[in-house]
Amino acid sequence: MIDPDGPEPLYRQVAAVLRERIETGELPPNRPIPSILHIQQEFGVARGTALKAVELLRDEGLVHTVKGRGTYVTGPAQ
Amino acid sequence: MIDPDGPEPLYRQVAAVLRERIETGELPPNRPIPSILHIQQEFGVARGTALKAVELLRDEGLVHTVKGRGTYVTGPAQ
DNA sequence: GCCCATTTGTACGTATGTATG
DNA sequence: GCATACATACGTACAAATGGG
Numbered sequence: 001m002i003d004p005d006g007p008e009p010l011y012r013q014v015a016a017v018l019r020e021r022i023e024t025g026e027l028p029p030n031r032p033i034p035s036i037l038h039i040q041q042e043f044g045v046a047r048g049t050a051l052k053a054v055e056l057l058r059d060e061g062l063v064h065t066v067k068g069r070g071t072y073v074t075g076p077a078q
Numbered sequence: 079m080i081d082p083d084g085p086e087p088l089y090r091q092v093a094a095v096l097r098e099r100i101e102t103g104e105l106p107p108n109r110p111i112p113s114i115l116h117i118q119q120e121f122g123v124a125r126g127t128a129l130k131a132v133e134l135l136r137d138e139g140l141v142h143t144v145k146g147r148g149t150y151v152t153g154p155a156q
Numbered sequence: 157g158c159c160c161a162t163t164t165g166t167a168c169g170t171a172t173g174t175a176t177g
Numbered sequence: 178g179c180a181t182a183c184a185t186a187c188g189t190a191c192a193a194a195t196g197g198g
Contacts, residue, residue: 009185035163046187051165067164068194087181113167124183129169145168146190 002043014043014053022062022073029075033063080121092121092131100140100151110148111141 002013018039021027034042039050054071057063065071080091096117099105112120117128132149135141143149 004186011185037163048188049186052185054164065164066195068162068196070163070195089181115167126184127182130181132168143168144191146166146192148167148191 002045010043010045011049011052011056014039014045014050015056017043018053018057019060019062022057027073029073032070032072033057035070080123088121088123089127089130089134092117092123092128093134095121096131096135097138097140100135105151107151110150111135113148 001017002010004010006013008016018027018033022033027033033054036047036050036054039045039053040047043050045053054063054065058065058071062074063071064074079095080088086094096105096111100111105111111132114125114128114132117123117131118125121128123131132141132143136143136149140152141149142152
């Protein structure tokens with residue numbers, strides 16, 4: 001899934017996996033993506049790394065975050 | 079503000095600026111100094127450099143750090 | 157309104173790898 | 178070789194917002 005020894009930073013690798021799930025529709029619009037804790041556990045990365053990955057997707061406009069609730073896939077019509 | 083090409087190490091230059099702000103009262107006792115992230119951005123240095131600058135002030139007793147909260151100016155009566 | 161769990165945000169400490177002078 | 182500097186990564190802690198009971 002992700003390669004800790006690869007040249008690509010972990011947070012970029014994690015972001016890439018999530019990005020693909022969004023683009024394939026596995027994570028549909030207006031639905032929450034996995035929480036930071038879930039991402040931590042699934043990919044075996046630290047909190048900061050998971051946060052950075054989600055931050056990247058947010059900067060790309062793919063997702064939007066509601067504090068205290070979660071991060072959601074941004075629909076095409078947003 | 080700071081000179082990346084100067085002979086003085088960056089972390090010392092950053093520390094010097096913060097030290098002056100404390101001594102002039104711009105950063106008053108028992109008040110937080112800028113966070114590591116803020117220092118990074120303001121001075122355009124890396125995280126490690128910002129950390130090292132604050133570490134220097136801490137060694138001098140000018141500030142004290144509370145993990146998870148921030149770094150504060152140490153009052154005269156401490 | 158209050159407590160509590162969940163989730164996100166922010167913050168610090170530390171460590172490692174790489175590059176430069 | 179060493180000090181400086183940057184980027185990445187892990188771990189931990191405190192704060193704020195949300196929602197359910």
